[in-house]
Amino acid sequence: MSDMNNTPPLPPQPSNSEPASTPTPPPAAPGAVPPLFGAPGTDPADRVPITNMFGASEALLRHPRRIWFQLTQSGQLHLTLALLGIALGCALVYGFVVGTFSGQDQLWAAPVKIAAGLLISGLICLPSLYIFSCLGGANTRLLEVCGLVAGLLALLAVLLIGFAPVAWIFSQSTESVAAMGALHLAFAAIATGFGLKFLALGFRELNARFSGGLRVWAAVFVLVLLQMTTALRPLIGTSDSFLPSEKKFFLAHWFDTLDKDSRTGNPR
Amino acid sequence: MNTAVQVTQIPVLLRGETKSVVAWIRQWDWSRVRAWVAVTVLGAALFGAAIGWWRAPLQAFYTAAKFPLVLLLTALGNAVLNAMLAPLLGVNMGLRQSLLAVLMSFTIAAAILGAFAPLQFFVAWNVPSFNLELRSAFLGYRFMQFATVSFIAFAGVMANVRLLPLLRAHAETDAAALRVLFAWLAGNLFLGSQICWVLRPFVGLPQAPVEFLGPGLFQGSFYEEVFQALRAVLLQQAEVGL
Amino acid sequence: MSVAVTELRQVPALLRGEAESAAVWTETCDAPRVAMWLAVTIGGSAAFGAAMGWWRAPEQALYTAVKFPLVILLTALGNAVLNAMLAPLLGVNIGLRQSLLAVLMSFTIAAAILGAASPLLAFVVWNTPPLAERASAGGAHAFLLLTIVVIIAFAGVAANLRLLQMLRRLGGGAGAARRVLFAWLAGNLFLGSQLSWMLRPFIGSPGLSVQFLRDDPLKGSFYEAVFHAIRRLFLD
Numbered sequence: 001m002s003d004m005n006n007t008p009p010l011p012p013q014p015s016n017s018e019p020a021s022t023p024t025p026p027p028a029a030p031g032a033v034p035p036l037f038g039a040p041g042t043d044p045a046d047r048v049p050i051t052n053m054f055g056a057s058e059a060l061l062r063h064p065r066r067i068w069f070q071l072t073q074s075g076q077l078h079l080t081l082a083l084l085g086i087a088l089g090c091a092l093v094y095g096f097v098v099g100t101f102s103g104q105d106q107l108w109a110a111p112v113k114i115a116a117g118l119l120i121s122g123l124i125c126l127p128s129l130y131i132f133s134c135l136g137g138a139n140t141r142l143l144e145v146c147g148l149v150a151g152l153l154a155l156l157a158v159l160l161i162g163f164a165p166v167a168w169i170f171s172q173s174t175e176s177v178a179a180m181g182a183l184h185l186a187f188a189a190i191a192t193g194f195g196l197k198f199l200a201l202g203f204r205e206l207n208a209r210f211s212g213g214l215r216v217w218a219a220v221f222v223l224v225l226l227q228m229t230t231a232l233r234p235l236i237g238t239s240d241s242f243l244p245s246e247k248k249f250f251l252a253h254w255f256d257t258l259d260k261d262s263r264t265g266n267p268r
Numbered sequence: 269m270n271t272a273v274q275v276t277q278i279p280v281l282l283r284g285e286t287k288s289v290v291a292w293i294r295q296w297d298w299s300r301v302r303a304w305v306a307v308t309v310l311g312a313a314l315f316g317a318a319i320g321w322w323r324a325p326l327q328a329f330y331t332a333a334k335f336p337l338v339l340l341l342t343a344l345g346n347a348v349l350n351a352m353l354a355p356l357l358g359v360n361m362g363l364r365q366s367l368l369a370v371l372m373s374f375t376i377a378a379a380i381l382g383a384f385a386p387l388q389f390f391v392a393w394n395v396p397s398f399n400l401e402l403r404s405a406f407l408g409y410r411f412m413q414f415a416t417v418s419f420i421a422f423a424g425v426m427a428n429v430r431l432l433p434l435l436r437a438h439a440e441t442d443a444a445a446l447r448v449l450f451a452w453l454a455g456n457l458f459l460g461s462q463i464c465w466v467l468r469p470f471v472g473l474p475q476a477p478v479e480f481l482g483p484g485l486f487q488g489s490f491y492e493e494v495f496q497a498l499r500a501v502l503l504q505q506a507e508v509g510l
Numbered sequence: 511m512s513v514a515v516t517e518l519r520q521v522p523a524l525l526r527g528e529a530e531s532a533a534v535w536t537e538t539c540d541a542p543r544v545a546m547w548l549a550v551t552i553g554g555s556a557a558f559g560a561a562m563g564w565w566r567a568p569e570q571a572l573y574t575a576v577k578f579p580l581v582i583l584l585t586a587l588g589n590a591v592l593n594a595m596l597a598p599l600l601g602v603n604i605g606l607r608q609s610l611l612a613v614l615m616s617f618t619i620a621a622a623i624l625g626a627a628s629p630l631l632a633f634v635v636w637n638t639p640p641l642a643e644r645a646s647a648g649g650a651h652a653f654l655l656l657t658i659v660v661i662i663a664f665a666g667v668a669a670n671l672r673l674l675q676m677l678r679r680l681g682g683g684a685g686a687a688r689r690v691l692f693a694w695l696a697g698n699l700f701l702g703s704q705l706s707w708m709l710r711p712f713i714g715s716p717g718l719s720v721q722f723l724r725d726d727p728l729k730g731s732f733y734e735a736v737f738h739a740i741r742r743l744f745l746d
Contacts, residue, residue, distance in 0.1 A: 062598040062605070124390050127383035134282035135380075135426055159599075162592035166701050169588065173708060174731045194599050224390060231394050247396040247408065 040069035040205050053089075056082045060155050064198055068205045071147035080143070083150035084119070090157035091115035095235075097164045101171040101180050102238045109242060110235055117228040122153045125221045132217050138208030148202045152195040159191035177237045178261040181254070184236070185229075192222060226250045274303030281376050286433040293368040293434070301368070304375040305340070311375075311382025312336040316470065318388035319416060322395065323472040330480045334467045339374045342460040343367065346452070353451045358444025359435050369434055370452065377427035384419040391415045397474065428453065465490035521550055524619050527672045529679040536604075536611040536676070544611070547618040552579040554618075554625025559712065561631040562658060566641050566714035573722045577709045582621065585702040586613050589694070596693045601686025602677055612676060613694065620669035627661045641716050670695065707732035 040046045046069040050056050056079065059066040070079050095111030102110075130145045170183055196218050203214065229235055230250040232243065237257075248256075274297075280288050292300060316335025321328035350370055351363035361369065395408035428449060435445035464470070468482050520543065523531050535543060559578030564571035593613055594606035604612070634657050638650045670691060677687035706712070708727050714720055 061595055062603055124386040127386060131282060131380050131383040134279045135284075137283050139283070159592075159595055162595040164591075165588040166592070166697075166704075169701065169704055169708075170731055173704065173728045174734060175729070176734060179731065179734055220387065224387070227390070227394055247394055249394070249408070249411070 040065040041072070050079055050082070053082050053086050057086050057154065057158050060086075060151060060158060060198070064151075064201065065205065067147075067151055068202050071144050071151075071202075072206065076143055076147055080147040080150045083147065083154040087118060087122075087150065087153035087157045088115050090154070090161045091118045094157065094160040094164055094167075097168045097171065098184060098235060100168060101236055102234075104238070106234075106236075106238060113232040113235055117225075117232050118153055118157065121221065121224045121228050122149050124224055125149070125217065128220065129217050132213035133203065133208055136209070136213045138203065138206075140203065140206055140208045144206060148199050151202065152199045155198050156188075156191045156195035159194055160187060163187040163191070176261055178258050180236050181257060188225070192225065196221075270299055272303075274300045275307060277303075278307055278375070278379055281372060281430065282379060284430045284433060286437055289372065289430075289434055290437045293365050293372065296364050296368070301371070304371050307382075308339055308371070308375050308378040309336040311378030311380070311385075312339050314385035315378075315381035315388060315419070318385045318392055319470055320472075321389065322392035322397075322412060323474075324478045326478045327469075327472050330478070331470045334470065334480075336378070338460060338463050338467060339378060341463050342456050343370050343374055345459050345463070346370070346455045349455055350452050353455070354435075354438075354448050357447040357451055358441065359439045359448045361435075361438050365438070369431060370456070372434070373427040373431040376430050377423040380423035380426055381419060384423070388416065388419060461490045465493070518546055518550075521546070521618070521622055524615060524672065525622060525668075527675050529672075529675040532615060532672070532676045533679040536608045536615065536680070539607055539611065544614070547614055548583075550618050550625070551582060551614070551621040554621030554623070554628075555579040555582050557628035558621075558624035558631065558661070561628045561635060562713055564632065565635045565638065565654065566711075566716075567720045570711070570714050570720045573720070574712050577712065577722075579621075581702060581705045581709060582617050584705050585698050586610065586617055588701050588705070589613070589697045592697055593694050596697070597690050600689040600693055601682040602680055602690045603682065604680055608680070612673060612680075613698070615676070616669040616673040619672050620665040623665035623668055624661065627665070631657060631661060641714070703732045707735065 043065070045063065046065045048063075048066060050059055050066060050070055056067070060083075067079070067083075070076060092111040092115045095114035096107060098114060099106040099108070099110035126146065126149050129149060130140075130142055133140050133145060167183065167187060171180060174180055200211075200214055200218075203209065227250050230248055230253040233239070233253065234244075277288075277300075312335045313332040317328040317332035319328075319335070320331030347363065347367045347370070351361070351366040354361040354366050391412055395412045431452075432445060432449055435448050436442060439445035439448070465488075466481075469476070469479070472478055520531070520535070555578045556575040560571040560575035562571075562578070563574030590606065590610045590613070594604075594609040597604050597609050634654055638654045641651070673694075674687055674691050677690055678684055680687075682690075707730075708723075710724055710727070711718070711721070
């Protein structure tokens with residue numbers, strides 16, 4: 001048991017590739033197994049500790065193996081919280097950009113709804129992902145799955161920040177709620193695609209392959225995200241109340257918005 | 269090992285690691301049984317609460333209490349029958365082992381249902397209240413039914429998929445394991461349906477008050493109701509034909 | 511002054527597609543070099559914009575000379591963060607500075623080509639009947655429009671070919687370089703079209719007065735206009 005608390009041994013590396021000073025990684029979490037050859041952690045670069053949110057967001061984009069490796073080590077909770085912090089912060093900023101379309105109350109309501117919706121969607125789908133991974137035979141721990149979902153949400157939100165300038169320019173020009181909705185959906189679709197890729201590769205790197213269950217889960221997660229946009233409406237237009245009184249399926253809401261848009265122009 | 273430690277071994281059940289599970293059901297370990305019962309009660313209660321919450325918060329509480337009861341009463345009620353059927357159909361298992369095997373499969377199903385409970389809550393949150401006059405509400409009700417049945421069916425299928433290798437480990441042939449699985453399934457379905465009937469309502473009718481048990485508690489049975497419904501449909505068809 | 515001349519001499523290296531040098535230049539943010547790239551981008555695109563706007567009126571030439579570089583620079587800046595995120599996600603592991611410099615470099619190449627072609631365009635405009643005389647000079651107008659499109663397309667293709675070579679040099683393989691180039695192109699085209707719509711007119715219409723921006727520059731979007739045009743075409 002004491003062996004498990006130490007750093008997993010590095011597999012033999014060619015001497016010329018060994019850096020002058022290998023960064024000291026955090027100790028392995030209890031129950032963690034030493035990495036297989038080629039798995040995260042075999043490259044010394046994967047072992048560079050992630051100390052803050054900026055480092056975590058850079059690692060998400062440029063060195064995801066660092067994240068996957070750190071999630072198998074002790075202190076993974078800090079990394080998971082950092083990733084959730086990134087998701088929350090970026091979602092609030094993107095939400096503000098979404099709110100600039102209508103202005104007034106939407107400047108605070110849209111960020112709150114988008115950040116809350118993103119985190120709640122992750123929370124709702126987290127238990128089923130863990131169960132799917134177990135049923136698929138994956139030997140991943142709940143904390144690792146939490147970290148991967150936090151990474152998915154963080155990458156999704158970080159990418160939305162990349163789209164924010166474009167979204168802002170369009171929100172200042174167009175008057176159509178449907179057009180803005182379609183634009184935000186397109187951006188969210190691209191960001192979600194990259195986020196799900198991060199999650200799938202993360203499971204693969206952690207030696208947990210369950211492609212069938214993961215596909216089903218991804219479909220469920222996307223459905224929950226889409227429905228969340230309707231459950232927390234309006235995210236783009238205006239309304240008298242913070243949350244809707246009428247319950248609707250997201251497709252019905254989209255068709256209603258399109259219909260209203262074509263009839264009245266649906267001013268912001 | 270204490271119960272809390274045993275709960276952390278639930279993923280082993282979900283992964284279907286037959287070797288470990290075969291060893292676990294060989295002997296009666298109270299802490300393990302407590303852990304499995306706890307997971308069964310908690311998972312089923314969460315899912316039950318999500319179903320009942322669509323009707324009313326009080327119904328959520330009632331269904332959370334009744335749903336685990338269905339699973340546990342079915343397992344206990346069929347324990348002796350299952351233990352007799354297993355050796356008769358070619359699987360060498362005693363009462364303790366068959367009860368543990370059934371409890372294990374119910375634990376898997378309840379763990380899956382518990383994990384789906386947040387999704388079921390989300391569906392209930394987004395589906396309009398039951399109203400036959402409103403088309404959107406009726407479609408929503410149908411969607412809710414579909415989601416609930418899908419979750420339960422998936423949990424049931426996975427629980428049985430995990431049970432089969434365990435039976436194979438004790439069976440003379442694969443066919444014997446399959447025979448026992450189907451016999452247990454049939455018995456559990458038969459008793460479980462009637463227990464559900466007795467403990468109804470789980471969702472409740474919109475015009476009826478929210479209550480723990482329906483007014484006609486021991487009136488009729490699930491199968492009589494199905495028979496009456498079938499007869500009504502067939503007689504109506506016959507009249508149309510005439 | 512000598513620094514500026516030295517940096518200016520590096521522009522032909524960009525045009526020749528010396529990927530090795532270009533890749534090195536994107537690794538560090540050298541202020542004189544960036545200033546020179548900006549100067550070439552602004553100068554080249556302004557010259558081309560002036561030639562384009564001159565067809566409508568001298569005043570329009572001045573306006574377009576200001577707005578054309580603006581479209582290019584605002585597109586590069588507006589998509590800077592997005593491009594920097596997409597590159598590593600699609601397989602080319604570069605950061606914000608490198609991606610921004612790479613995009614700026616490709617815009618510099620395009621602007622240099624446009625600037626070089628601007629005297630040619632000005633000559634064509636000089637020999638084409640004024641825009642107001644649409645009825646009498648349909649063929650000449652079509653030729654001028656075609657010339658503008660061909661020059662812009664050539665500059666764009668050349669700039670992107672050079673960018674592709676540099677992305678390959680930055681690592682990740684040919685497939686990753688193509689993916690990143692495609693994603694950057696799509697993003698820049700998407701934003702650039704909207705910015706062009708907001709900063710319209712660039713040539714102007716004989717029926718409308720010459721102005722820097724239309725009266726309602728922020729009303730509607732390029733894509734809504736395209737959507738309505740398609741709907742009118744098929745439904746009306």
